Amino acid sequence: MRDANMDACLEQLHAQTASAVALLQQYTEWEEGDRVLDVGCGCGEVTKYIGQQPTVASVLGIDLSPQLINYAETTNPSPKVSYSVADITDSSTIKPKWRNYFSKAVSFSVMHWICDKSRALNNIFSCLKPNGCFLFNCFSDSSSIVKTIRAVESDSRWRNLVKSREFTYTIYPWLENDVAGFRRFIEECGFDVEICRSRRQKVHIPREETFRVSVRPFMPHFDFIPTEFHEDVWKTAWQAVEACGRDGGKVWVTNCFEVRARKRQFTGKLVK
Numbered sequence: 160m161r162d163a164n165m166d167a168c169l170e171q172l173h174a175q176t177a178s179a180v181a182l183l184q185q186y187t188e189w190e191e192g193d194r195v196l197d198v199g200c201g202c203g204e205v206t207k208y209i210g211q212q213p214t215v216a217s218v219l220g221i222d223l224s225p226q227l228i229n230y231a232e233t234t235n236p237s238p239k240v241s242y243s244v245a246d247i248t249d250s251s252t253i254k255p256k257w258r259n260y261f262s263k264a265v266s267f268s269v270m271h272w273i274c275d276k277s278r279a280l281n282n283i284f285s286c287l288k289p290n291g292c293f294l295f296n297c298f299s300d301s302s303s304i305v306k307t308i309r310a311v312e313s314d315s316r317w318r319n320l321v322k323s324r325e326f327t328y329t330i331y332p333w334l335e336n337d338v339a340g341f342r343r344f345i346e347e348c349g350f351d352v353e354i355c356r357s358r359r360q361k362v363h364i365p366r367e368e369t370f371r372v373s374v375r376p377f378m379p380h381f382d383f384i385p386t387e388f389h390e391d392v393w394k395t396a397w398q399a400v401e402a403c404g405r406d407g408g409k410v411w412v413t414n415c416f417e418v419r420a421r422k423r424q425f426t427g428k429l430v431k
Contacts, residue, residue, distance in 0.1 A: 199269030203231025310399035
Protein backbone atom coordinates (compact mmCIF):
# COMPACT_ATOMS: atom_id res chain seq x y z
CA MET A 160 0.00 0.00 0.00
CA ARG A 161 1.37 3.45 -0.93
CA ASP A 162 1.18 6.39 1.45
CA ALA A 163 -0.60 9.65 0.65
CA ASN A 164 2.64 11.49 -0.13
CA MET A 165 3.60 8.86 -2.70
CA ASP A 166 0.18 9.14 -4.36
CA ALA A 167 0.51 12.93 -4.52
CA CYS A 168 4.01 12.64 -5.93
CA LEU A 169 2.83 10.24 -8.64
CA GLU A 170 -0.02 12.57 -9.58
CA GLN A 171 2.47 15.39 -10.08
CA LEU A 172 4.80 13.18 -12.12
CA HIS A 173 1.92 12.08 -14.37
CA ALA A 174 1.11 15.76 -15.00
CA GLN A 175 4.72 16.47 -16.01
CA THR A 176 4.81 13.69 -18.61
CA ALA A 177 3.01 15.70 -21.30
CA SER A 178 5.44 18.62 -21.07
CA ALA A 179 8.43 16.26 -21.18
CA VAL A 180 7.10 14.50 -24.28
CA ALA A 181 6.50 17.89 -25.91
CA LEU A 182 10.13 18.86 -25.30
CA LEU A 183 11.33 15.56 -26.76
CA GLN A 184 9.21 16.06 -29.86
CA GLN A 185 10.44 19.63 -30.30
CA TYR A 186 14.15 19.17 -29.72
CA THR A 187 15.11 15.52 -30.31
CA GLU A 188 16.05 13.74 -33.51
CA TRP A 189 16.17 10.02 -32.81
CA GLU A 190 18.98 8.10 -34.49
CA GLU A 191 19.44 4.44 -35.27
CA GLY A 192 20.81 2.57 -32.26
CA ASP A 193 20.30 5.37 -29.73
CA ARG A 194 21.07 4.39 -26.15
CA VAL A 195 19.33 6.83 -23.82
CA LEU A 196 19.80 7.72 -20.14
CA ASP A 197 16.74 9.19 -18.37
CA VAL A 198 17.97 10.99 -15.23
CA GLY A 199 15.35 11.29 -12.50
CA CYS A 200 12.95 9.02 -14.36
CA GLY A 201 10.34 9.06 -11.58
CA CYS A 202 7.38 6.82 -12.42
CA GLY A 203 8.90 5.78 -15.77
CA GLU A 204 6.25 7.15 -18.14
CA VAL A 205 8.72 9.23 -20.15
CA THR A 206 11.28 6.41 -20.06
CA LYS A 207 8.74 4.03 -21.56
CA TYR A 208 7.78 6.60 -24.21
CA ILE A 209 11.42 6.90 -25.27
CA GLY A 210 11.69 3.11 -25.47
CA GLN A 211 8.78 3.08 -27.92
CA GLN A 212 10.71 5.12 -30.51
CA PRO A 213 11.60 2.76 -33.39
CA THR A 214 15.29 3.66 -33.68
CA VAL A 215 16.04 3.61 -29.94
CA ALA A 216 18.03 0.52 -28.94
CA SER A 217 17.75 0.84 -25.17
CA VAL A 218 16.75 3.19 -22.36
CA LEU A 219 17.96 3.27 -18.76
CA GLY A 220 15.87 5.21 -16.25
CA ILE A 221 17.57 6.13 -12.98
CA ASP A 222 16.14 7.72 -9.85
CA LEU A 223 17.36 8.06 -6.28
CA SER A 224 13.99 6.83 -4.93
CA PRO A 225 13.77 3.02 -4.63
CA GLN A 226 10.01 3.37 -4.24
CA LEU A 227 9.67 5.19 -7.57
CA ILE A 228 11.96 2.72 -9.33
CA ASN A 229 9.86 -0.14 -8.02
CA TYR A 230 6.72 1.62 -9.28
CA ALA A 231 8.32 2.22 -12.70
CA GLU A 232 9.41 -1.41 -13.05
CA THR A 233 5.93 -2.61 -12.13
CA THR A 234 3.84 -0.09 -14.04
CA ASN A 235 5.93 0.97 -17.03
CA PRO A 236 7.97 -2.03 -18.19
CA SER A 237 9.05 -2.28 -21.82
CA PRO A 238 11.37 -4.62 -23.74
CA LYS A 239 13.95 -1.89 -24.39
CA VAL A 240 13.69 -0.25 -20.95
CA SER A 241 15.52 -0.93 -17.69
CA TYR A 242 15.51 0.92 -14.37
CA SER A 243 18.07 1.37 -11.63
CA VAL A 244 18.38 3.23 -8.32
CA ALA A 245 21.12 5.85 -8.63
CA ASP A 246 21.86 9.39 -7.45
CA ILE A 247 23.23 11.49 -10.29
CA THR A 248 25.13 13.65 -7.78
CA ASP A 249 26.87 10.62 -6.25
CA SER A 250 29.57 9.14 -8.49
CA SER A 251 29.70 5.95 -6.44
CA THR A 252 26.19 5.03 -7.66
CA ILE A 253 27.14 5.46 -11.33
CA LYS A 254 28.08 2.02 -12.63
CA PRO A 255 31.33 1.74 -14.63
CA LYS A 256 29.50 0.23 -17.61
CA TRP A 257 27.45 3.42 -17.93
CA ARG A 258 30.53 5.58 -18.60
CA ASN A 259 30.83 6.81 -22.20
CA TYR A 260 27.94 4.52 -23.12
CA PHE A 261 24.88 6.64 -23.97
CA SER A 262 24.27 8.58 -27.16
CA LYS A 263 21.59 10.69 -25.48
CA ALA A 264 20.60 11.75 -21.96
CA VAL A 265 17.44 13.51 -20.81
CA SER A 266 16.27 14.94 -17.51
CA PHE A 267 12.89 16.59 -17.03
CA SER A 268 11.70 18.60 -14.02
CA VAL A 269 14.69 17.40 -12.02
CA MET A 270 17.56 19.90 -12.12
CA HIS A 271 15.83 22.46 -9.89
CA TRP A 272 15.76 19.85 -7.11
CA ILE A 273 19.54 19.42 -7.28
CA CYS A 274 21.74 21.73 -5.23
CA ASP A 275 25.08 20.60 -6.68
CA LYS A 276 24.27 20.98 -10.37
CA SER A 277 27.92 20.88 -11.44
CA ARG A 278 28.36 17.42 -9.93
CA ALA A 279 25.18 16.21 -11.63
CA LEU A 280 26.27 17.62 -15.00
CA ASN A 281 29.74 16.14 -14.63
CA ASN A 282 28.30 12.68 -13.99
CA ILE A 283 25.92 12.98 -16.94
CA PHE A 284 28.86 14.13 -19.06
CA SER A 285 30.81 11.02 -18.06
CA CYS A 286 27.93 8.76 -19.14
CA LEU A 287 27.64 10.25 -22.62
CA LYS A 288 29.64 9.30 -25.66
CA PRO A 289 31.60 12.15 -27.29
CA ASN A 290 29.10 14.43 -29.04
CA GLY A 291 26.29 12.77 -27.08
CA CYS A 292 23.19 14.95 -26.71
CA PHE A 293 21.74 16.08 -23.36
CA LEU A 294 18.22 17.58 -23.19
CA PHE A 295 16.85 18.96 -19.91
CA ASN A 296 14.78 21.68 -18.29
CA CYS A 297 15.07 23.57 -15.00
CA PHE A 298 12.78 25.99 -13.12
CA SER A 299 13.85 29.61 -12.81
CA ASP A 300 13.36 31.51 -9.55
CA SER A 301 10.28 33.39 -10.83
CA SER A 302 8.18 30.21 -11.05
CA SER A 303 5.16 30.12 -8.75
CA ILE A 304 6.34 26.97 -6.97
CA VAL A 305 9.57 28.72 -5.96
CA LYS A 306 7.71 31.79 -4.68
CA THR A 307 5.28 29.57 -2.76
CA ILE A 308 8.01 27.60 -1.01
CA ARG A 309 9.95 30.75 -0.17
CA ALA A 310 6.85 32.44 1.27
CA VAL A 311 6.31 29.52 3.64
CA GLU A 312 9.95 29.24 4.63
CA SER A 313 10.37 32.97 5.24
CA ASP A 314 7.54 33.00 7.81
CA SER A 315 9.09 32.84 11.28
CA ARG A 316 5.98 31.11 12.66
CA TRP A 317 6.78 27.95 10.73
CA ARG A 318 10.51 28.05 11.29
CA ASN A 319 9.91 28.21 15.02
CA LEU A 320 7.62 25.19 14.83
CA VAL A 321 9.97 22.96 12.91
CA LYS A 322 10.64 19.69 14.69
CA SER A 323 13.62 18.49 12.67
CA ARG A 324 16.76 19.87 11.10
CA GLU A 325 15.70 18.03 7.94
CA PHE A 326 13.51 21.06 7.26
CA THR A 327 15.71 22.75 4.67
CA TYR A 328 15.23 24.58 1.42
CA THR A 329 14.35 21.92 -1.11
CA ILE A 330 14.36 23.67 -4.48
CA TYR A 331 17.34 25.22 -6.23
CA PRO A 332 16.22 27.17 -9.33
CA TRP A 333 18.39 29.27 -11.60
CA LEU A 334 17.96 33.04 -11.82
CA GLU A 335 15.29 33.93 -14.40
CA ASN A 336 17.21 36.70 -16.14
CA ASP A 337 20.53 34.86 -16.24
CA VAL A 338 20.23 32.84 -19.44
CA ALA A 339 23.79 33.76 -20.40
CA GLY A 340 25.08 32.69 -16.99
CA PHE A 341 23.26 29.36 -17.19
CA ARG A 342 24.69 28.72 -20.65
CA ARG A 343 28.19 29.56 -19.43
CA PHE A 344 27.80 27.27 -16.41
CA ILE A 345 26.80 24.32 -18.63
CA GLU A 346 29.71 25.01 -20.98
CA GLU A 347 32.11 25.00 -18.03
CA CYS A 348 30.95 21.43 -17.33
CA GLY A 349 32.23 20.35 -20.75
CA PHE A 350 29.18 20.78 -22.97
CA ASP A 351 28.67 22.70 -26.19
CA VAL A 352 25.28 24.39 -25.75
CA GLU A 353 23.06 24.37 -28.84
CA ILE A 354 19.89 25.73 -27.24
CA CYS A 355 19.38 27.59 -23.96
CA ARG A 356 16.16 29.53 -23.62
CA SER A 357 13.54 30.42 -21.04
CA ARG A 358 9.88 29.51 -21.58
CA ARG A 359 7.07 31.11 -19.56
CA GLN A 360 3.69 29.40 -19.18
CA LYS A 361 0.59 30.39 -17.21
CA VAL A 362 -2.22 28.18 -15.93
CA HIS A 363 -5.42 29.36 -14.25
CA ILE A 364 -6.10 27.70 -10.89
CA PRO A 365 -9.79 28.24 -10.05
CA ARG A 366 -9.82 26.78 -6.54
CA GLU A 367 -7.50 26.46 -3.58
CA GLU A 368 -8.29 22.73 -3.38
CA THR A 369 -6.74 22.21 -6.83
CA PHE A 370 -3.69 24.18 -5.74
CA ARG A 371 -3.21 22.02 -2.65
CA VAL A 372 -3.27 18.75 -4.57
CA SER A 373 -0.73 20.04 -7.10
CA VAL A 374 1.66 21.64 -4.63
CA ARG A 375 1.69 19.11 -1.78
CA PRO A 376 4.42 16.88 -3.34
CA PHE A 377 6.73 19.91 -3.33
CA MET A 378 6.10 20.76 0.32
CA PRO A 379 7.86 18.37 2.74
CA HIS A 380 7.47 21.15 5.30
CA PHE A 381 4.16 19.67 6.41
CA ASP A 382 5.98 16.60 7.72
CA PHE A 383 7.76 18.77 10.31
CA ILE A 384 5.05 21.26 11.29
CA PRO A 385 2.33 20.27 13.79
CA THR A 386 -0.98 19.39 12.15
CA GLU A 387 -2.91 22.14 13.92
CA PHE A 388 -0.94 24.76 11.98
CA HIS A 389 -1.34 23.23 8.52
CA GLU A 390 -4.33 25.37 7.53
CA ASP A 391 -2.40 28.55 8.30
CA VAL A 392 0.54 27.28 6.26
CA TRP A 393 -1.76 26.64 3.31
CA LYS A 394 -3.18 30.17 3.59
CA THR A 395 0.34 31.59 3.48
CA ALA A 396 1.17 29.48 0.42
CA TRP A 397 -2.07 30.37 -1.41
CA GLN A 398 -1.55 34.10 -0.78
CA ALA A 399 1.89 33.90 -2.38
CA VAL A 400 0.41 32.92 -5.76
CA GLU A 401 -0.46 35.73 -8.16
CA ALA A 402 -4.19 36.56 -8.31
CA CYS A 403 -5.75 36.31 -11.76
CA GLY A 404 -8.57 38.81 -11.23
CA ARG A 405 -11.40 36.38 -11.93
CA ASP A 406 -13.30 33.74 -9.99
CA GLY A 407 -11.12 34.39 -6.95
CA GLY A 408 -8.61 32.08 -8.61
CA LYS A 409 -4.90 32.38 -9.18
CA VAL A 410 -2.36 32.31 -11.99
CA TRP A 411 0.23 29.55 -11.71
CA VAL A 412 3.37 30.61 -13.55
CA THR A 413 6.06 28.20 -14.70
CA ASN A 414 9.31 29.66 -15.99
CA CYS A 415 11.62 26.95 -17.25
CA PHE A 416 15.00 26.92 -18.91
CA GLU A 417 15.09 24.51 -21.84
CA VAL A 418 18.55 23.29 -22.76
CA ARG A 419 20.01 21.07 -25.45
CA ALA A 420 23.75 20.51 -25.26
CA ARG A 421 26.37 18.08 -26.52
CA LYS A 422 29.34 16.48 -24.85
CA ARG A 423 32.32 18.35 -26.16
CA GLN A 424 34.77 16.32 -28.19
CA PHE A 425 38.40 16.78 -27.22
CA THR A 426 40.31 17.97 -30.26
CA GLY A 427 43.45 19.35 -28.66
CA LYS A 428 46.92 17.84 -28.84
CA LEU A 429 48.59 16.25 -25.86
CA VAL A 430 51.48 18.25 -24.51
CA LYS A 431 54.56 16.19 -23.69
